Amino acid sequence: GAVVSQHPSRVICKSGTSVKIECRSLDFQATTMFWYRQFPKQSLMLMATSNEGSKATYEQGVEKDKFLINHASLTLSTLTVTSAHPEDSSFYICSASKQGNGYTFGSGTRLTVV
Amino acid sequence: SQQGEEDPQALSIQEGENATMNCSYKTSINNLQWYRQNSGRGLVHLILIRSNEREKHSGRLRVSLDTSKKSSSLLITASRAADTASYFCATVANSGGYQKVTFGTGTKLQVIP
Numbered sequence: 001g002a003v004v005s006q007h008p009s010r011v012i013c014k015s016g017t018s019v020k021i022e023c024r025s026l027d028f029q030a031t032t033m034f035w036y037r038q039f040p041k042q043s044l045m046l047m048a049t050s051n052e053g054s055k056a057t058y059e060q061g062v063e064k065d066k067f068l069i070n071h072a073s074l075t076l077s078t079l080t081v082t083s084a085h086p087e088d089s090s091f092y093i094c095s096a097s098k099q100g101n102g103y104t105f106g107s108g109t110r111l112t113v114v
Numbered sequence: 115s116q117q118g119e120e121d122p123q124a125l126s127i128q129e130g131e132n133a134t135m136n137c138s139y140k141t142s143i144n145n146l147q148w149y150r151q152n153s154g155r156g157l158v159h160l161i162l163i164r165s166n167e168r169e170k171h172s173g174r175l176r177v178s179l180d181t182s183k184k185s186s187s188l189l190i191t192a193s194r195a196a197d198t199a200s201y202f203c204a205t206v207a208n209s210g211g212y213q214k215v216t217f218g219t220g221t222k223l224q225v226i227p
Contacts, residue, residue, distance in 0.1 A: 006156070034215060043202060044157075044217040093156055095215070103147070103204075103215060107156040 002028050004096050006106025013084055013113055021079045021109045023094030029074035030096035034103070035067075038091040047092075050077040084113040120203060120218040128226050133190040135221040137203030138183075144213065146179055147204045148188045151220075157202065160188075195227045 003026040013019050023033055031052045036044040048069055049057040056069035066088075068080040077096075081088055093108040120137045127133055137146070145164045149157040163170045163179045163186065170177045176189040190197055203218040 036217075043219050046214070046216065049214070091154070095157075097213075103159060105149075105157040105159075108154075110154070 002096075002104040004094065004104045004106045006094055006109055008109060009107060010110045011112070013111070015085055015113055016083055018080055018082045019084055019111060021081075021092055021094075021111075023077045023079070023096070023106050025075045025096045025104075028096075030077075031074060033071060033077040033094055033096045035069065035077075035079050036093045036095070038093060038108075040091075044093060047079075052077075081111065084111070086113045089113045120201075120221050122221060123219065124222045124224070126224040126226065127193055129193060129195055131193055133193050133197070133223055133225070135188045135201055135203075135223070136185060137187070137218050138185045139203075139205045139216075139218075140184065141205075141207055143181075143205045143207045145206045146177075146186050147206065147215075148175075148177060148186075149202045149204060149217075151200045151202065153200075160201075190223075193223075193225045195225050198223060198225045 005024045005026050007022045033050040035047045037047050038044045046059050047062045050069045050071040052071045052074050058064045066082055071077040089112050091108050091110050095103045095105045097103045145162055147162045148160045150160055151157045161172045161175055161177050163177050174191045179186045200220045200222045202220045204215050206213050206215050
């Protein structure tokens with residue numbers, strides 16, 4: 001199967017600090033990973049597409065300097081929320097596709113900024 | 115803006131009944147996928163239907179796709195309490211050299227034992 005591991009599952013941080021979320025494909029190589037944000041009782045909103053070895057492609061309205069994405073290897077992409085504010089509190093989910101048929105999602109990270 | 119609009123937004127049925135969820139989208143797609151999400155958890159891929167397919171089955175799941183109407187339906191037959199979850203459709207389309215996945219608004223299904 002295709003397994004995507006996301007860490008941490010929950011994080012609480014203070015306003016102004018930065019938080020890094022990791023997304024790993026455990027049993028396959030992923031040249032492309034996707035980062036989503038989900039507000040309570042809402043759908044997933046694509047934030048950016050993470051491309052191995054190159055810059056991420058951000059969706060309109062997503063601040064690239066605030067949400068730093070690094071895809072340094074074929075099995076790891078990281079999302080860093082910089083200078084976090086309470087409005088950044090949300091559920092962040094990554095996904096990757098093994099063969100382009102279906103997408104495997106991480107279990108998500110619930111970020112709370114206090 | 116959301117590519118996919120789903121209806122109903124919420125659905126409550128008795129165990130054993132069938133549940134039908136609909137998804138409409140706006141642009142051309144490569145394929146359409148359905149996902150399930152339990153509260154506060156990640157998404158689980160259920161089924162994928164390609165743009166040149168009209169219907170697909172997987173166990174108790176039946177998916178139909180009408181590209182002329184830009185719509186899809188997910189039917190869950192003989193529902194169980196464990197089917198209680200939110201269900202999302204997701205369209206996959208070419209965008210700027212890569213495949214972009216866009217999620218619908220979701221249907222929250224409650225199956226009452």
